[in-house]
Amino acid sequence: MRRLALLAAVLAGDPRAGRVVPPSGFTARLTQFSAAAMAFLAVFALALSLAAGRLADHWGEALARTATVRISAPEGQMAAQTDAVLEVLRTTPGVATARTIPEDEQRALLEPWFGPGLPLDTLPLPRLVEVTETVEGMDAEALRLRLQGEAPGAVLDDHTRWRRPLVEAAGRLRLLGWLSIGLIGAAMAAMIALSASSALAANARVIEVLRLVGARDAFIARAFVRRFTRRALEGAILGTALGIAAVALLPRSGAGSGILAGLGFRGLDWLLPLCLPPIAAAVAFAATRLTAMRVLRGIT
């Protein structure tokens, strides 16, 4: 809280104190550009992270509540085993619905792989039963044992095998997004520290004069901190605005068509990038102050 108050005081401080340091075009532009570029990238990293999180949640939820029973039986026993499976499912706690996937739907599922006009009746395809679970979920192991007894040709696939790596991948992607934001912040701090260091070296005479007339290190540091914090804030506002516009202009496709189509912000998520400029200002404030105090300690 004290740091925030200090940051606000620095930004709103006496402009005459800031004037003691002469304007320096190069470092000003470099800091603004760095902050703008980093904020722009941070918006994308944030969008990626949020999209990955949504995807992980979506895959996790959608797949966790569905299962498939595959029935492979000789032609004469298929109908009987299907009925037996449906009966078992009907009496299984945690099963909300169970339906046999019709042939035309099964054909549609296979069409992307085998092309249209698939002679389904000539292929030894298993019968599929789609199972939807209740919120409480079902006991998959118990169901497997019951199916073994009632319909030996039925195999329960609760999607665990391939759901887990997908959810894990999406989770990692989300983590990478946050890691990227952290790295972007660290890179911005390093760039601003370098710019501040260069500005301090270029203004060695100003610092010397200020020390000679009785200025404390905190006063001198403030003149530089104020300047760099403002530049970083201005740059980050510009970069964030451009980043938000770029994300908003990304092409959209149908729902659930992958992470790229879902990259963006939804609802209140749009407010999150607005946190980036103050964070950039805080990073610049800390980086410049640390650099300035370190440099000043070396001057009598």
Added chain:
Amino acid sequence: MIELEDVSHSYGGAELLSGISLRLQPGSFHFLTGPSGAGKTTLLKLCYAELRPSRGRVRLFGAELGRMDRDAVARTRRRIGVVHQDCQFLDHLPLAENVSLPLLAAGRDVAAESENLRELLAWVGLEAQTASLPPQLSGGERQRAALARAVIMSPDVILADEPTGNVDWEMSLRILQLLIELNRMGKAILVATHDLNLIRTAKAHVAARVLRIKARQVLLAGADL
């Protein structure tokens, strides 16, 4: 107020000043003379803590320099007005802002003291140059502006390093007159100069002691001046 006790100072192992003792009391007026490179500027820098002694003790207003932290040194410097040989101005700031720099550095409200600043600039004869940048000023104007900046905090001690080094005789007398006026207000004055005529003129108006740096020592100059 400023006390040096058995102070020595070396640059890169070579001793420039050795076993110096000096005491600046309120209302005292000292000249410090000696050939170029004798250590006049070094001695002044020891007096306002720009340099620390290699040996010996420096006490500023009763406080041991060796025990002062950076903030304490900064606060102490506000009680010592220094006229530097090269004036030490910030060339991008107008004269008035340069002169009021110590007020700003001390956190004082510069706007509230604008009347004092105007009077001070009038006292040194620079009321018409307030908006001029330092490079636009003549040597004499710069020296008088440096004197104005040195006294704006109403310091107890004024140290002047060759304040008449780059000005003609008429301007030297003007600056000397200002220093004498300050001394009569009770300020302790220490002026480093190699201008013996200036010292002789001053001695006709003020009871000034003359110190000479010779062979790394500070000696009291006598009638041989």
